[in-house]
Amino acid sequence: MVKPLPEPTASAYRPASNRKAARAVSGWGRNFHACHADFSARAALYAFTGQVKKDHPVIDILVNNAGTVLRKPAAGHPDAYWDEVVAVSQTAPFILTRGTGREMVARRAGKIIFTASLLTFQGGINVPGYAAGKGAVGSLVKAFANEWAGR
Secondary structure: OOOOOOOOOOOOOOOOOOHHHHHHHHHOOOOOOOOOOOOOOHHHHHHHHHHHHHHOOOOOEEEEOOOOOOOOOHHHOOHHHHHHHHHHHHHHHHHHHHHHHHHHHHHOOOEEEEOOOOHHHHOOOOOHHHHHHHHHHHHHHHHHHHHHOOO
16 A cells, blocks of 8 residues: 655755756655755765755655666776775765664654665676675675664
8 A cells, every 4th residue: 555755854965056856756745955965975865865855854755766777897806996996886875874764763763775786696897896886785695684674
């Protein structure tokens, strides 16, 4: 059974340049607040989450959809590529979920949605950081579900 959501304060957070998404969300009669954050930089991620929580103290749904890919064969894959991709694909979803999820668990309400990739299961070619990051997303989903499902 599908239940209607309560009137949201915000329906979507997307990059500030995403006008198409803004029109679509607004067309559904919902609010759209654009923002920008560098999910590869931990300080920027914490600033982003602080601002979102300040603007919207109750978050009902979190969608972890961030990702980036930097291609280079594994033998020559630079540390900088690895670090950036893992920060966006693995660390950011963990930090966002931990912070938002703890509040959802406390009030016994909320939904968290993750998107991953087929490379979660296949590994890929020339994308070791991306495959590792998305593989971690698959495991994070299970870890959070195992801890929070009964609460």
